[in-house]
Amino acid sequence: AQTVTQSQPEMSVQEAETVTLSCTYDTSESDYYLFWYKQPPSRQMILVIRQEAYKQQNATENRFSVNFQKAAKSFSLKISDSQLGDAAMYFCAYTPYSGAGSYQLTFGKGTKLSVIP
């Protein structure tokens, strides 16, 4: 079974600074997708960034970028120039790529990010 581990229950960052959230996963699949979702207190789960495992290039989305290490099964999220609106729970999620299998997302337990003004 696939598992996703986020080892940092809480993190904090000064506004305008950079923070990195960690995520490791366990899978026997070779093709899969990884995601970071943001969940503010409003509970809306918002997609931050997506990475295809077959791509060696790390995904970037404005101030958000990932460090994808396939061999180490590591998928960290870097937030640059942190803003007050970045404060939220961040979830790392995994789904295997399969022509006929399940597309269930497996989530980590989340990291609560606080941004200090």
Next chain:
Amino acid sequence: EAGVVQSPRYKIIEKKQPVAFWCNPISGHNTLYWYLQNLGQGPELLIRYENEEAVDDSQLPKDRFSAERLKGVDSTLKIQPAELGDSAVYLCASSHRTSGDTDTQYFGPGTRLTVL
């Protein structure tokens, strides 16, 4: 484009009462998911629909939970009777399966259920 719509946003009921949650996915999305999110945890899949067919309901507690997706669009998740342990957030998500690619799931705002 409108996002995934869920209602109600909040629901408080007495134990043993029935409750229903409604979800309207993003237009054109053929795959719909219901997730359960307990406090301090990540969401866990309850059921996944491809159009009107439930293709993965292995984690749905079928003794008290039921779901339907008539006409392959809106979906309703029901609990009857509700138990104290059902207090959680129920999230709906939808996606569009592009050819030969895993889709990205887009989530609604969720329904927070409190069972007293």
